[in-house]
Amino acid sequence: MTAYQKMTPAQLAQEVQVLREQYEVYKNKGLKLDLSRGKPDGDQLDLAMPMFGILKDQQDFLDETGFDCRNYGVLEGIPEARRLMGEILELEPDEVIVGGSSSLNLMHDCVGIGFLHGFPGGKGGWRKEETVKFLCPSPGYDRHFAVTEHFGFELIAVPMQSDGPDMDVVEELVKDAAVKGIWCVPKYQNPMGITFSDEVVRRMANLSPAAGDFRIFWDNAYAVHDLEPGKGDKLLNLMAELKKAGKPDMALFFTSTSKISFAGAGIAAVGGSAANIAWLKKHFGLQMISGDKINQLRHARYFKNMDGILSHMEKQAALLRPKFDAVLDALERELAPTGVASWTRPRGGYFIPLDVMDGCAKRTVALCKEAGVVMTGAGATFPYGNDPKDRNIRIAPTFAQTKDVEMAASLLCLCVRLACGEKLLQEAQLTEKTGA
């Protein structure tokens, strides 16, 4: 296969013709496949099933202090659950509040608290200010951006690099007092799959924002989600760096077991400094009595500690590796020779990021959809759903069965080639016509 950029217009026309025929064959297969969302599949979920046998008798429902988890109380979560989630977040148990089942909901609630009342160090609720801005390293997680959009904030895209957000840009932007926060998925970032470098974490911890209650929203959703156990990325501990910098209040930490135990039925946690935790407890106390402590207890008893979590995640990784390999093999085989796309091999997380030729992502995703393969909407990984270069595609291979991932990845590659081939052909024909 010749790289597309080196093909003559005639060769391109021929290639596009062949691809169209292959595409028609796929279309006639009546596929119904989905590589769109980072969901676990049934086999993964089966791994945590013994959890449901753990709480049986009345005595089983007492937490380690003897508190009956079937009753109201303990806003901050039971001690054993705070300890477990603290291990995942690398925070002390008293730096953690365990909430309901959704970390997204906790993030939403924290943004809501900032909006209504601000955070320690600030000047009160952000609602009183003309403009509130939030930094959105992009490509990033669409649901993060949507939360801050929902509150009417202005979303500022910050370029993602191979080692994290462009910190030169971030350092400059936080000089604006209207900038109240930044969304980060620091490990196996959604969708880039990269982990923030030590330097990025250190620069993050040493930011000097104009807003006294600027907060880093540190969503460590994939903290323990290595694809090759023991060979995973190491993320520097932001809280330790913040403490060194004398700025322990500058970040809020989030995680959940949605992609460890059960999606949407796990336990979620928010972490932070003593001042932040006190602030959150004060405000959470007005909206709820506590999270579901029975589910907290079930999780704490089942996983016990970090060793329990890690040995569980090894089993998940064994199920996930073939799916990631199926996609990466297809990309290598079908796209590498064409030179119209680039990607990275993540060492963990839920996504493989694919960059195609500028202006070809939307067309690729549309072609996939027409042939029965749903991809995350092109642009979704950018604020306002707008990828300025129209080139990023998020591949989520975890939910489908491996043979379906293989099929979907082959079709995806075909669609990338077709979209890019068409575009190059069009450009070549235009050049011929105008004689340029």
Add this chain to the structure above:
Amino acid sequence: MTAYQKMTPAQLAQEVQVLREQYEVYKNKGLKLDLSRGKPDGDQLDLAMPMFGILKDQQDFLDETGFDCRNYGVLEGIPEARRLMGEILELEPDEVIVGGSSSLNLMHDCVGIGFLHGFPGGKGGWRKEETVKFLCPSPGYDRHFAVTEHFGFELIAVPMQSDGPDMDVVEELVKDAAVKGIWCVPKYQNPMGITFSDEVVRRMANLSPAAGDFRIFWDNAYAVHDLEPGKGDKLLNLMAELKKAGKPDMALFFTSTSKISFAGAGIAAVGGSAANIAWLKKHFGLQMISGDKINQLRHARYFKNMDGILSHMEKQAALLRPKFDAVLDALERELAPTGVASWTRPRGGYFIPLDVMDGCAKRTVALCKEAGVVMTGAGATFPYGNDPKDRNIRIAPTFAQTKDVEMAASLLCLCVRLACGEKLLQEAQLTEKTGA
């Protein structure tokens, strides 16, 4: 015993002297009792324990449509849970969203949605308005009032009568476009124990508020909580009345199983018209993927339907009746003859309301506390914690064991008599001195 108001100053002095001595005896007992919050006790919680054995094998986790409840999705809740909660709320399944474990949290989120974006029929987010007011029938539920206070709204107290809020006052107040809602616990109201009359419900349904997105927050927390099964109060169906009045959007309905299955670990629901449900789904969709559907399924499988709920609640009622009787017997025996307090015998719910002589509630609660019995703070049942007549005390007899309730109720009665006796004595002495 002579009614206190008929005693001579000398008799009063003698009575107060005796009461003080009795009080000292109680104080020396070192009691540690709590009649402060509406919490179930362990025996009640034991009743729902078989629920935990219900979901075992992989197949058990599929909802009736075949959806795997262990995975992301189904924002509005699974069909069987919507149907079950719809039965409790007397709404159609598609008029119900089943959320997490806390109805308070759902109410908070609904107020938040009103604040940010308003509701259908309105002019957008309430945050844009100078003043937002909420009507608070009082005595009422302190946590309701706290939610709207948290958003910075002005709380307007509306007198509670024996058949519900004073609707003359409500009808007048809603002419103010700044009034965006009213908090209601329509059945076995917290803390008055009364149920809104048909007339009150009809007048509620026919309100003509100036604000196009005024909402009745109808917290039917005690919908199925009869103390004498079969002899409970009947609440008129507000939604049916709203539909008759052509105003189906004017109310949001709330309930949870916190006081049916497990406190803080049950399932909660919000209900409303098609327009409201669509609005809520749109906004909830930005803060969460869904509630915990495994817990929804567990509840739906265990209770099945309204018959299942009602037979479960009969068992709870059998446990609760002796506790209510213990309090009511003490009030009758110790306070009726003194004429310094009044109360009603609720036919369900979690509370017994006690009105003491004006200006004596705070003192009574302080005396109880000093002797080791925690009562709900006096005034807590009014906006801003301010009972203008300082007379209402909320008695919550469900959490303590019956013998402890007896002891606590006796002490409470003693404290009421002491506080009121002291006050009357003081007034009598003052009258003597001034020769009035």
